Amino acid sequence: MDAQRGETKEQQLVVVRLDRERYGVPIEHVHEIIRMQEVTRIPRAPSFVEGVINLRGQVIPVIDLRRRFGLAAGERNGASRIVVVEMNGSRVGMVVDAVLEVMRLPDSAVVPPEELLAASEVAFLRGVAKQGDDLILLLDLQRVLEVHEQRALAELQTA
Amino acid sequence: MSARVLVVDDALFMRAMIREALTNSGFQVVAEASNGEEAVARYEESKPDVVTMDITMPQMDGVQAVREILRRDPSARIVMVSAMGQQALVVEAIQAGARDFVVKPFDQTRLVEAIRRALR
Amino acid sequence: MQLQRLLPVFLSEADEHLQALEEGALQLERHGPTPELVAGLFRSAHTLKGSAGALGFQRIAKLAHAVEEVLEALRAGRTADGLADLLLECVDTLRALRREVSDGGEHTDVDEVVQRLQAWKEGGTQDGLHPVDVRVRLREDCPMRAARALALLRMLREHAQVEQVAPPEDAIAQGQLELEFTARVRARQPEALQELLAGPEVESVRVMPAWEARDERWLDLGPQARGKLPDDPELTRRASLRTVRVDVERLDRLMNLVGELVVDRIRFQQIAERLRRLDGANGLAQELAEAAGHLGRVASDLQAQVLKARMLPIEHLFSRFPRYVRDLAQRAGKKVEVVLEGQDTELDRSVIEQIGGPLMHLVRNAVDHGIEPPEERLRLGKPAAGRLRLAAVQEEEGILVVVEDDGRGIDTDRVREKAVRLGLLTAEEAARLSEEEAVELIFHPGLSTASQVTDVSGRGVGMDAVRAGVQALGGSVEVETQRGRGTRFVLRLPLTLAIVRALLVSCGGEPYAIPLAGVQEIVEVPAERLHRVGSYRATVLRGNALPLVSVHEALGLPAPENPGRLLCVVTGGRRRVGLWVDRVLGEGEIVVKPLGSYLGQVDGVSGATILGDGRVALILDPSALVRLALREEELAHVG
Numbered sequence A: 001m002d003a004q005r006g007e008t009k010e011q012q013l014v015v016v017r018l019d020r021e022r023y024g025v026p027i028e029h030v031h032e033i034i035r036m037q038e039v040t041r042i043p044r045a046p047s048f049v050e051g052v053i054n055l056r057g058q059v060i061p062v063i064d065l066r067r068r069f070g071l072a073a074g075e076r077n078g079a080s081r082i083v084v085v086e087m088n089g090s091r092v093g094m095v096v097d098a099v100l101e102v103m104r105l106p107d108s109a110v111v112p113p114e115e116l117l118a119a120s121e122v123a124f125l126r127g128v129a130k131q132g133d134d135l136i137l138l139l140d141l142q143r144v145l146e147v148h149e150q151r152a153l154a155e156l157q158t159a
Numbered sequence B: 001m002s003a004r005v006l007v008v009d010d011a012l013f014m015r016a017m018i019r020e021a022l023t024n025s026g027f028q029v030v031a032e033a034s035n036g037e038e039a040v041a042r043y044e045e046s047k048p049d050v051v052t053m054d055i056t057m058p059q060m061d062g063v064q065a066v067r068e069i070l071r072r073d074p075s076a077r078i079v080m081v082s083a084m085g086q087q088a089l090v091v092e093a094i095q096a097g098a099r100d101f102v103v104k105p106f107d108q109t110r111l112v113e114a115i116r117r118a119l120r
Numbered sequence C: 001m002q003l004q005r006l007l008p009v010f011l012s013e014a015d016e017h018l019q020a021l022e023e024g025a026l027q028l029e030r031h032g033p034t035p036e037l038v039a040g041l042f043r044s045a046h047t048l049k050g051s052a053g054a055l056g057f058q059r060i061a062k063l064a065h066a067v068e069e070v071l072e073a074l075r076a077g078r079t080a081d082g083l084a085d086l087l088l089e090c091v092d093t094l095r096a097l098r099r100e101v102s103d104g105g106e107h108t109d110v111d112e113v114v115q116r117l118q119a120w121k122e123g124g125t126q127d128g129l130h131p132v133d134v135r136v137r138l139r140e141d142c143p144m145r146a147a148r149a150l151a152l153l154r155m156l157r158e159h160a161q162v163e164q165v166a167p168p169e170d171a172i173a174q175g176q177l178e179l180e181f182t183a184r185v186r187a188r189q190p191e192a193l194q195e196l197l198a199g200p201e202v203e204s205v206r207v208m209p210a211w212e213a214r215d216e217r218w219l220d221l222g223p224q225a226r227g228k229l230p231d232d233p234e235l236t237r238r239a240s241l242r243t244v245r246v247d248v249e250r251l252d253r254l255m256n257l258v259g260e261l262v263v264d265r266i267r268f269q270q271i272a273e274r275l276r277r278l279d280g281a282n283g284l285a286q287e288l289a290e291a292a293g294h295l296g297r298v299a300s301d302l303q304a305q306v307l308k309a310r311m312l313p314i315e316h317l318f319s320r321f322p323r324y325v326r327d328l329a330q331r332a333g334k335k336v337e338v339v340l341e342g343q344d345t346e347l348d349r350s351v352i353e354q355i356g357g358p359l360m361h362l363v364r365n366a367v368d369h370g371i372e373p374p375e376e377r378l379r380l381g382k383p384a385a386g387r388l389r390l391a392a393v394q395e396e397e398g399i400l401v402v403v404e405d406d407g408r409g410i411d412t413d414r415v416r417e418k419a420v421r422l423g424l425l426t427a428e429e430a431a432r433l434s435e436e437e438a439v440e441l442i443f444h445p446g447l448s449t450a451s452q453v454t455d456v457s458g459r460g461v462g463m464d465a466v467r468a469g470v471q472a473l474g475g476s477v478e479v480e481t482q483r484g485r486g487t488r489f490v491l492r493l494p495l496t497l498a499i500v501r502a503l504l505v506s507c508g509g510e511p512y513a514i515p516l517a518g519v520q521e522i523v524e525v526p527a528e529r530l531h532r533v534g535s536y537r538a539t540v541l542r543g544n545a546l547p548l549v550s551v552h553e554a555l556g557l558p559a560p561e562n563p564g565r566l567l568c569v570v571t572g573g574r575r576r577v578g579l580w581v582d583r584v585l586g587e588g589e590i591v592v593k594p595l596g597s598y599l600g601q602v603d604g605v606s607g608a609t610i611l612g613d614g615r616v617a618l619i620l621d622p623s624a625l626v627r628l629a630l631r632e633e634e635l636a637h638v639g
Helices: A147-158 B012-024 B036-046 B062-072 B087-096 B108-119 C002-031 C035-054 C058-075 C083-103 C111-127 C145-159 C169-173 C190-197 C233-239 C248-279 C283-309 C321-332 C349-370 C374-379 C412-421 C427-432 C435-443 C463-472 C551-555 C622-638
Strands: A010-018 A021-026 A030-035 A049-055 A058-064 A081-087 A090-096 A098-106 A125-131 A134-139 B004-008 B028-033 B050-054 B078-082 B100-103 C130-138 C160-166 C180-187 C202-209 C311-313 C336-341 C346-348 C386-395 C398-405 C476-482 C486-493 C499-507 C510-515 C519-524 C531-533 C536-541 C544-550 C566-572 C575-581 C583-591 C605-610 C616-620
Touching: A010 A081, A010 A090, A010 A134, A021 A098, A049 A090, A049 C616, A081 A098, A098 A125, B004 B012, B004 B036, B012 B028, B012 B108, B028 B036, B036 B050, B036 B062, B050 B062, B050 B108, B062 B078, B062 B087, B078 B087, B078 B108, B087 B100, B087 C145, B100 B108, B100 C145, C002 C035, C002 C083, C002 C321, C035 C058, C058 C083, C058 C111, C083 C111, C130 C145, C130 C190, C145 C160, C145 C169, C145 C180, C145 C190, C180 C190, C190 C202, C248 C283, C283 C311, C311 C349, C321 C336, C321 C349, C346 C349, C349 C386, C349 C398, C349 C463, C349 C486, C412 C427, C412 C435, C435 C463, C435 C476, C463 C476, C499 C551, C499 C566, C499 C575, C544 C551, C544 C566, C544 C622, C551 C575, C551 C622, C566 C583, C566 C622, C575 C622, C583 C605, C616 C622
Parallel strands: A021 A134, A058 A090, B004 B028, B004 B050, B050 B078, B078 B100, C336 C386, C510 C616, C544 C575
Antiparallel strands: A010 A021, A010 A098, A030 A081, A049 A058, A081 A090, A125 A134, C130 C180, C130 C202, C160 C180, C311 C346, C386 C398, C398 C486, C476 C486, C499 C510, C499 C583, C519 C566, C531 C536, C536 C544, C566 C575, C605 C616
């Protein structure tokens, strides 16, 4: 029951923390946010795939966003969360260090990532926004959850 | 006790022909009009028993005139006179309230028959 | 006795006829009588009358006959006011009788209903109008036939009540007329109509009393003609010869038999072993073992097929709802329009049975509490009739069933209040909950936003029961709501209850499930019997070398320190591998859940299952494991 389709020129994001950066996930794709729970490992999955969890009777895969971005593995503590996103009909959980807030950003505050970051860092981003002294990196979920790239990886590992 | 008729057609010749046919059959032509607007006006003035209405005319065509007249007098009896190939307009006229129609070229008996039917 | 044999067939056909009568009555109410609808209703009543009469069920036959007569009157021009309610009452009575005859006899009285049907039938002709069919044939040289027909109909209207025209007037206005048209009218003086319509362009006018107007379009066609009526999809579907009626009990028995087959396979293995010990190392035991293996795989296949045979289109469930909602709405003084979508989505029979209850509860809530009374809706700028949508959609991983209404939405303030009042939360905690979390509260046991006690089973009727019921099937319930706009419940259901008998084992502290069909045996191997062959370990089992591998190794996960002491021998085709397991946790039936497209094909794993404690256990694929394990071993050899 979307009330805001195309009406306003702003976007709503769930802001999460990974390492020292803040990332924004478009709220329309966020299904829910849950605490860390026991994850069942999946054999021969790419390293960023944590495994699967039981989400109210549904088995869904969970990825570690830090590892997805090539960052060092993080410490899991009470603040860690799994952000369950829904995209193209499937649900995937993403482990983050913490969930900070839900924020509204005017579209005008978003600039293309190349303007502020080096090319190597923009792989999974669709934009960047300045908020005071901070930068919020807007995730391109499609790229983050790219399946065929990940499948290719998986194939590599089983060969 | 002959029925009073209003004849509407933009062609002078048609009006003359209809007038003659009707008069010969015992009807009384009380007025004539050459377009839709006039038709409405003449109807109001003379209150005929039946109207013969050409379908295509300038300044308010037959179908519109039917609507106008019926608006003012729902009991008006109107017979449409149409050329060939104008069935859609005739259908419209009937759906708007016209009672009957004849197709040109017609012979007198058809016209008289239609008027008699309309008067029933 | 013949009755015993024919009774089950009669009963299930009667159900179909009664369903058709009920749906037809609802259609009648909403869209009025059309020739096809009335003919269809007539056929149902007529067939029911015939079968009931043949089996000696007098009351059913009598009531069906009375319904027939009423429908006949409808065909002949009687207007349909008040008929829908009467027909629905007849359906209820017939259903009661149907239940009674399946127990042994008819008890419900039908005389009163029959009398009312007759009264209705007579009510019509008291206004002195005679129903007649007027058939007009125009002359071939008639100019502008369509206009002429319309003009004649105009005239007809001044002298009679025109009920129906064939072809329909709209079609005539578009010019779709050949030479003839027929009007069903009610006139005070039918005889005068002939003269009225006569004219120079008219070839003939025939006026016939309506009940004599037996025209192909109104007639009851026999079985041969079924499927030729383009407007009656119901008929065509039922007449289709591609399906066979099967008793549910038979299917369930089949299921059980197949399950036993799978288990018995293991016994064959054991017999093969004993045979081998008796006969020495000859090939007979091996042959038996292989045959048993093949049997096991066939049995699994059978099981899958039987499961598919148990699938039904959800229409079986959804079709009950228009009537249910109509009655609910009437009682609640509301107007509700039911929209059904995805009726041919298929679900396992038992899933359908089990979500019936939860769905009815959700629908009841929507009608009783969600949808506002008509006046309120109008004031809010909504249409007076509320919209209740039931939809079934097939998704990759299962079926979604949606129950959606455009009513008030869930009042989260009231929910929070109630939670506080019931002591579930403190006021502050309640205030801190997000909207989504507050809405989730409705599933909390003890917090039922509906306070009625109308459930037949008498059990807890709250939303918690709904969720529990759906989760018991391996599904889930989610809710979305918006104040003033409405509420949507989404039930996710598994495609089938894909149930498999499996062995549950623990390896390296993690649980795994191995379908029993791939398990040959479980043995304990003392240290002396372990050998090193090249770089892998093996043991000798009945004279053959058996490579040993831990589950982790086979899956490519880091091997655990102590590779367990139990061996689970799994087979894939002709090869075997011994899997180290720490413990056997048990054996039982598990519900197979797909891993989803994101993960794609995971080698060695065919799915996942949720254990009793909520943990996810991977389901191993024995053949793939064997392949993987042996390949690893080969690679190690080469490397």
